[in-house]
Structure formats: C-alpha cells, structure tokens
Amino acid sequence: MSQSNQKDVITLSEVAKRVPRLLKKLPHVLNGLILANDTRASKPMGLGWAFEKTVRQNPYGKAILYKETELNYVQFNEWINQISHFFLSKGLQKGDVVAVFVENRPELLATVVALAKIGVTAALVNTAQTGKVLCHSINLVQPRAIVVGAEVQSSLHEVLENLDVNKQEVYWFADQDTLKDAGTAPAGYQNLASIIQQYPSFNPPTTNSVYFADGLFYIYTSGTTGLPKAVIFTHGRWMRAYGTYGHIMDLNQHDVMYVTLPFYHATAMVVCWAAVLAGGSALAIRRKFSAREFWADVQRFDASAIGYVGELCRYLLETPATSMDKDHRVTKMIGNGMRPTIWNKFKQRFGVEEVMELYASSEGNVGFSNIFNFDNTVGFSPTPYAIVQFDKEKNQPIKDSKGRFIKVKTGETGLLIGKITKRAPFDGYTDPEKNKSVVFENVFKKGDRYFNTGDLVRDIGYRHAQFVDRLGDTFRWKGENVSTTEVENLVAEHPKISEAVVYGVEIPNTNGRAGMCAITPHEGDSITESDYAELLSFFQQNMPAYAVPVFLRIQKQMETTGTFKYQKNTLKTQAFDPSKTDETILAWLPGEKQYCVVTPDIHANIQASKYRF
Structure with a gap:
C-alpha cells in the first residue's frame, strides 16, 4: 500500500481507544438498534x-x-x-x-x-x-x-x-x-x-x-x-x-x-x-x-x-x-x-x-455514521455493503474472469454498493424502470442483489469509509443535488441557444461542484456581450438559484462521440481555464448581475479563492 493510501486508515488499536467513550452511550444506542x-x-x-x-x-x-x-x-x-x-x-x-x-x-x-x-x-x-x-x-x-x-x-x-x-x-x-x-x-x-x-x-x-x-x-x-x-x-x-x-x-x-x-x-x-x-x-x-x-x-x-x-x-x-x-x-x-x-x-x-x-x-439502503468520532470519515456501517473496483472511463464496475465484481483493498477507492436484504430493502422510486437501472444482480454469487449508490468511496478499514465523489448525471452544489439534464433542458429553452451540456467543475475551497454549461447558439445566431445580463436573468427566472450555471462556455459546435454522446470528459478537464481553449468562457461572479468573460487574471483570482462563491 502506498504512503498516500495509508492516510486516515483506521487500525484496531485506534478503534479500541474509542470504545470507553462509546460505552457511556451504549444503553441508549442498544435501545435504538432494537428499534432500528x-x-x-x-x-x-x-x-x-x-x-x-x-x-x-x-x-x-x-x-x-x-x-x-x-x-x-x-x-x-x-x-x-x-x-x-x-x-x-x-x-x-x-x-x-x-x-x-x-x-x-x-x-x-x-x-x-x-x-x-x-x-x-x-x-x-x-x-x-x-x-x-x-x-x-x-x-x-x-x-x-x-x-x-x-x-x-x-x-x-x-x-x-x-x-x-x-x-x-x-x-x-x-x-x-x-x-x-x-x-x-x-x-x-x-x-x-x-x-x-x-x-x-x-x-x-x-x-x-x-x-x-x-x-x-x-x-x-x-x-x-x-x-x-x-x-x-x-x-x-x-x-x-x-x-x-x-x-x-x-x-x-x-x-x-x-x-x-x-x-x-x-x-x-x-x-x-x-x-x-x-x-x-x-x-x-x-x-x-x-x-x-x-x-x-x-x-x-x-x-x-x-x-x-x-x-x-x-x-x-x-x-x-x-x-x-x-x-x-x-x-x-x-x-x-x-x-x-x-x-x-x-x-x-x-x-x-x-x-x-x-x-x-x-433512495439508498446503506448508511454510515461516525459512531467512533474519527476525523475525516463518514463513519461505520452495520448494514451489508461492498466497495468494488470501478472503471471511470467505461463508467462500470470491473469484473473478474467469472463475471463477478471485485472488492477494493483497504486504502483504495471504489464504487459503494448496498446489499438488498429484508433488513436493508430498496424502497425505490415512483418509476419502476428507474428501479431496475440502479440494481446490480449476481454481484458476488448467483441471486444476490445490490443497490448502486453511484458514489465513489474509500475503504479505510474496520467498516469505515471516506466519501470521494459522485458519479452520473448529477452533481452537488450549495447543498443541493443538481440534475445536469434538467438544467440542460431549461438552458436550451433560451431563444438563442441550440444545445447545452451541463457538468460540475471544482472551485478551490468550496464544497461540491459548481455548475458549468457549454452552450451552442442556433446556426446564424451569436451570443455577444450585450446578452450577458439577459442570459443570467433568464436562467434565474427559470431555475432555482443553486442550479443556475456559475460558468458558461460558448461553442460554435458541440463535440460528440460516435454514438452522439457529448464529450463531457474534455469539458470537465478544461473547466473554466481560458488558457486551455480558444472559446469564450463566462463566469457569474458573486454579487454581479451579469456574466463576465473569464480572463487569465479572473481565473487566477478564482483559483486563489478571492471570490466567495
């Protein structure tokens, strides 16, 4: 295990040190577990x-x-x-x-x-x-x-x-x-x-x-x-x-x-x-x-x-x-x-x-809580779960030669999945088709079923984990889950916008990911400085404040894959850095009433946390 993977890994001796404090809570905790x-x-x-x-x-x-x-x-x-x-x-x-x-x-x-x-x-x-x-x-x-x-x-x-x-x-x-x-x-x-x-x-x-x-x-x-x-x-x-x-x-x-x-x-x-x-x-x-x-x-x-x-x-x-x-x-x-x-x-x-x-x-069936009061962890889980190897590029779990999932080692990061049992059921969504899409079957043996949390976590030992990142078509900003598709649909209702691709980007020293939207004007149309205030106003009128894109990227043509999926990975990697693209990048800076062009100086100030997003 590398030195970096040793950080925050929990040992048996550290757990033992915290048991006396937990014992004081024990009667109340045991009563709760009976109810649970x-x-x-x-x-x-x-x-x-x-x-x-x-x-x-x-x-x-x-x-x-x-x-x-x-x-x-x-x-x-x-x-x-x-x-x-x-x-x-x-x-x-x-x-x-x-x-x-x-x-x-x-x-x-x-x-x-x-x-x-x-x-x-x-x-x-x-x-x-x-x-x-x-x-x-x-x-x-x-x-x-x-x-x-x-x-x-x-x-x-x-x-x-x-x-x-x-x-x-x-x-x-x-x-x-x-x-x-x-x-x-x-x-x-x-x-x-x-x-x-x-x-x-x-x-x-x-x-x-x-x-x-x-x-x-x-x-x-x-x-x-x-x-x-x-x-x-x-x-x-x-x-x-x-x-x-x-x-x-x-x-x-x-x-x-x-x-x-x-x-x-x-x-x-x-x-x-x-x-x-x-x-x-x-x-x-x-x-x-x-x-x-x-x-x-x-x-x-x-x-x-x-x-x-x-x-x-x-x-x-x-x-x-x-x-x-x-x-x-x-x-x-x-x-x-x-x-x-x-x-x-x-x-x-x-x-x-x-x-x-x-x-x-x-919607999930697995939970962790920091019962031992360790730092930098979502805590301990008594419910059955697994953390499995995951291929980010293919966006799917890695399987062995027998088609079974592979658990990560202590200190490693993987996809968190919760075993579906009588005591830990998956209650589900209103949409039955959505229920099918988030359940893995035959994961470690024939007939077992696991809920796909869509979250990457790190196994730090003794049934403790650290949250790492959220996969899929949502990101979290201002304490809210933002649906990329929902925002894309709302942005595309603007009369000048033909296509919109939404993704989350990291701003230093903030929680979650800020919304960024690559937009393509209708053919023969253009988005200019005179539109910057109106764009922000339109978004604010049509979506909650937390969903309004913090950054915009104006593209002439949207890059897609052979199966017509948007190339979000490149967009996420370049984020709002103007040095990585010739295209115009705009930002909604705190307190402003319109978008402004992200210059190298503005980008440096964002990276230096000089704005309070």
Missing part, C-alpha cells in the same frame, strides 16, 4: 408513533423553538392532532398523498407529523422550485390535497391550473405564527389554521395502525430524465434512522438542536429531527441559513447541538472570528459533507467535540 432492526410487518411504528412516545416521556419539555414561538411537546402534539383529525374528516386515508409546500417553520413540521399519524404520505416539495419543475414534482405523486405557505403561494399559483388536484383541496398557512393569528387566506385557498380550530386535539387512533412498509414522505432527488424523481421514504426506513443516527447522537431532555437546513431534505427532516425525538430534546429552527446570525441564534436558543452540511461549515469558517465562536454550549453536530480540509479547523475554532458525519441517500 424491528421489521415486524404488523407492529405500530414510524414518525407519529415516535413523536407520541416523546410526548409521553417529556410532555412539558420544549419541543419547537422558532423566532418568538416556543411550544412544549403537549402543545405541539395538540396542534398536530387537530390537523390530523381535519384530514381524517376529509376522508384521507393510508396510501393517499398530500403535497406540502412550506418553508422551514413550525407549520411545516406540524403538518408532516399530522399526516404521518393518519398514514398519509407527505410529498416534501422543494420550496425553491418554480414553473415546469414545480408542476412536474406535484403531479408526479398525484396528491389528494396541497398544503402551501403564503411565502411560496405565488409560485404555486402560477402553476395551479396545470396541477392534477382538486382545486377545493388547496390549504394555506399565513406567513406568521398561525396559532396566534390565522390570517386571511387569498381567494381560492382554504385557511388551514382557521379550519382546524374546531377539531379535537387528542391523539387519533390511526397512529397505531401505521406500519413498517407504509409511506411516510416523498423526497425529491435529481432525475436523469431532466426532472426530479420522487423517492418513497417509508415509516420503517425512518425508524432505522431514528434507531441508529437518532440514538447514536445521544441527546437528552436538556439538549437543543439548532437546524437551518431545509426540511424538504432528509438530513434535516429525518436525521436531525430523529436525533431530537430520540432524546426528548428541543428543535430550534430558522427559515434559511445565515452565517452572520448563526452563532447569535445558537446563543439565543441555548443550543447544544447543530445540524450541518459541508457548505454551511465552510461559510461559517469564512466569517470573521468573534467572541461568540466558543461562547456557546454546542459540542455535537450531525450531518454530511464535511471536507477533510476544514474538519479540524472547524472543531478547533468553534469548540465542537463530536462531528457525527454520516452517509445516506434518499
């Missing part, structure tokens, strides 16, 4: 069941903190139950779907638990979506009803006529504390906060009729067809996260977790909230992340733990040092995407002792 591994088909379980359990254990403890709102578990539960009883009265039942389109605030969480208690699946619609993408996401899951917050009601209203939903079943929450003031709903919308006041606040009996295989949420991921996919997240799968990540975090009734991540993603909705409920702790939330106000909020809410993604940590490190950096009681954090280059810097500057880095995907 209970796959009985007829046992009541899931988010509603776990929430009611926490209410019984800590009825008057703080449950939700948001701005000036503070609710204990009894108060929060009574509100939730009123929403549950209302939807029961409308005839909603197990198997139905309600699209929930609300930004981070108590109304969102109350609605999700209310639906969970009656076995109705909540489609967690990304609140950054607009237009065609929003319309597709909602219609894809065929909802019986929609719950929308006033803060995103205009986006919904633009597509409402094209939605396959009863227009009498669109429910609205005012953008305020609706327990104190329900507000006045706009014409054509039902005021949910007002309606529920006449409904009972006791637990609905249906909570105990929700089981392992019942749907809890739809979470949206980027689709290779150009539009989001809806991934079903069952109550049984939520219980696995609750039993593992939730109990390993080892919070208690004196803890407060501060979360600014969007709750339409699993990191916040599943991992962070599961840890809070497992400990009977308080959840403090903010509408959107603010680096400037982050530690002030931590102090105000007296938080002891935080939820994170790597980009959030990088932004916090870029803020000027203040007395608040360690003037708080945060010692634990849970999330994903913490880069090795900032891992120790973050812990030292902000006084964090435990980084509960984890690996999971909305």
Whole structure:
C-alpha cells in the first residue's frame, strides 16, 4: 500500500481507544438498534408513533423553538392532532398523498407529523422550485390535497391550473405564527389554521395502525430524465434512522438542536429531527441559513447541538472570528459533507467535540455514521455493503474472469454498493424502470442483489469509509443535488441557444461542484456581450438559484462521440481555464448581475479563492 493510501486508515488499536467513550452511550444506542432492526410487518411504528412516545416521556419539555414561538411537546402534539383529525374528516386515508409546500417553520413540521399519524404520505416539495419543475414534482405523486405557505403561494399559483388536484383541496398557512393569528387566506385557498380550530386535539387512533412498509414522505432527488424523481421514504426506513443516527447522537431532555437546513431534505427532516425525538430534546429552527446570525441564534436558543452540511461549515469558517465562536454550549453536530480540509479547523475554532458525519441517500439502503468520532470519515456501517473496483472511463464496475465484481483493498477507492436484504430493502422510486437501472444482480454469487449508490468511496478499514465523489448525471452544489439534464433542458429553452451540456467543475475551497454549461447558439445566431445580463436573468427566472450555471462556455459546435454522446470528459478537464481553449468562457461572479468573460487574471483570482462563491 502506498504512503498516500495509508492516510486516515483506521487500525484496531485506534478503534479500541474509542470504545470507553462509546460505552457511556451504549444503553441508549442498544435501545435504538432494537428499534432500528424491528421489521415486524404488523407492529405500530414510524414518525407519529415516535413523536407520541416523546410526548409521553417529556410532555412539558420544549419541543419547537422558532423566532418568538416556543411550544412544549403537549402543545405541539395538540396542534398536530387537530390537523390530523381535519384530514381524517376529509376522508384521507393510508396510501393517499398530500403535497406540502412550506418553508422551514413550525407549520411545516406540524403538518408532516399530522399526516404521518393518519398514514398519509407527505410529498416534501422543494420550496425553491418554480414553473415546469414545480408542476412536474406535484403531479408526479398525484396528491389528494396541497398544503402551501403564503411565502411560496405565488409560485404555486402560477402553476395551479396545470396541477392534477382538486382545486377545493388547496390549504394555506399565513406567513406568521398561525396559532396566534390565522390570517386571511387569498381567494381560492382554504385557511388551514382557521379550519382546524374546531377539531379535537387528542391523539387519533390511526397512529397505531401505521406500519413498517407504509409511506411516510416523498423526497425529491435529481432525475436523469431532466426532472426530479420522487423517492418513497417509508415509516420503517425512518425508524432505522431514528434507531441508529437518532440514538447514536445521544441527546437528552436538556439538549437543543439548532437546524437551518431545509426540511424538504432528509438530513434535516429525518436525521436531525430523529436525533431530537430520540432524546426528548428541543428543535430550534430558522427559515434559511445565515452565517452572520448563526452563532447569535445558537446563543439565543441555548443550543447544544447543530445540524450541518459541508457548505454551511465552510461559510461559517469564512466569517470573521468573534467572541461568540466558543461562547456557546454546542459540542455535537450531525450531518454530511464535511471536507477533510476544514474538519479540524472547524472543531478547533468553534469548540465542537463530536462531528457525527454520516452517509445516506434518499433512495439508498446503506448508511454510515461516525459512531467512533474519527476525523475525516463518514463513519461505520452495520448494514451489508461492498466497495468494488470501478472503471471511470467505461463508467462500470470491473469484473473478474467469472463475471463477478471485485472488492477494493483497504486504502483504495471504489464504487459503494448496498446489499438488498429484508433488513436493508430498496424502497425505490415512483418509476419502476428507474428501479431496475440502479440494481446490480449476481454481484458476488448467483441471486444476490445490490443497490448502486453511484458514489465513489474509500475503504479505510474496520467498516469505515471516506466519501470521494459522485458519479452520473448529477452533481452537488450549495447543498443541493443538481440534475445536469434538467438544467440542460431549461438552458436550451433560451431563444438563442441550440444545445447545452451541463457538468460540475471544482472551485478551490468550496464544497461540491459548481455548475458549468457549454452552450451552442442556433446556426446564424451569436451570443455577444450585450446578452450577458439577459442570459443570467433568464436562467434565474427559470431555475432555482443553486442550479443556475456559475460558468458558461460558448461553442460554435458541440463535440460528440460516435454514438452522439457529448464529450463531457474534455469539458470537465478544461473547466473554466481560458488558457486551455480558444472559446469564450463566462463566469457569474458573486454579487454581479451579469456574466463576465473569464480572463487569465479572473481565473487566477478564482483559483486563489478571492471570490466567495
């Protein structure tokens, strides 16, 4: 093994050193593992069941903190139950779907638990979506009803006529504390906060009729067809996260977790909230992340733990040092995407002792968590998996002479695949054909089946791994998965653009990959400096901010392979370096309102991290 491959490899002695600290958590962890591994088909379980359990254990403890709102578990539960009883009265039942389109605030969480208690699946619609993408996401899951917050009601209203939903079943929450003031709903919308006041606040009996295989949420991921996919997240799968990540975090009734991540993603909705409920702790939330106000909020809410993604940590490190950096009681954090280059810097500057880095995907069946608190790892996995040799050029696993996959050695990088078993099922997508495309069969022996995560990871020993890169037609930027095909389709709608090829490129000292798009004008047309502002405006109007290409490359003709596939490898290699091509490269620099030409000086400044992307 080379010296470079020795870095971060875990030894038995290092594991042994960390066992005493883990033993202190052991009773809580073992209790969680029992819950996580209970796959009985007829046992009541899931988010509603776990929430009611926490209410019984800590009825008057703080449950939700948001701005000036503070609710204990009894108060929060009574509100939730009123929403549950209302939807029961409308005839909603197990198997139905309600699209929930609300930004981070108590109304969102109350609605999700209310639906969970009656076995109705909540489609967690990304609140950054607009237009065609929003319309597709909602219609894809065929909802019986929609719950929308006033803060995103205009986006919904633009597509409402094209939605396959009863227009009498669109429910609205005012953008305020609706327990104190329900507000006045706009014409054509039902005021949910007002309606529920006449409904009972006791637990609905249906909570105990929700089981392992019942749907809890739809979470949206980027689709290779150009539009989001809806991934079903069952109550049984939520219980696995609750039993593992939730109990390993080892919070208690004196803890407060501060979360600014969007709750339409699993990191916040599943991992962070599961840890809070497992400990009977308080959840403090903010509408959107603010680096400037982050530690002030931590102090105000007296938080002891935080939820994170790597980009959030990088932004916090870029803020000027203040007395608040360690003037708080945060010692634990849970999330994903913490880069090795900032891992120790973050812990030292902000006084964090435990980084509960984890690996999971909305659709996958394999998970890792940093239970031993090692640095620079997604942690340990108790679920069956393999890391196999992968040929990047051919974009496929390498096989031996018998047609079987080959596992990598410790210290090496390969494709992560999760074995599909009864305890680790693959719940799948709404599209059956997509399900087939991500399952490998006869991997190590005849009849075995493995889920293809599409991620390259490094085996660092003792069932620990490091995340390396994501394969396929998506890349991650600003904490979001960006679909290359989706962006290509939207870019190509511009009247001057004939073809578009989207790919992710690395910017030094940022997390993930920034979007870059090679564009070809229509024949006889051209893109000039007078178009640079209009191009950016067009993209901003038609896609979420995180999906807007940071770089453009203007080509006369798109280079393709013999099978008419775009030559993305060359484009990725040349990236946004003007010295590697004669073609014009544009950049959307931070704070600017139009694209500008990337000169050698601008390229050097980007490489030197003089811009804050």
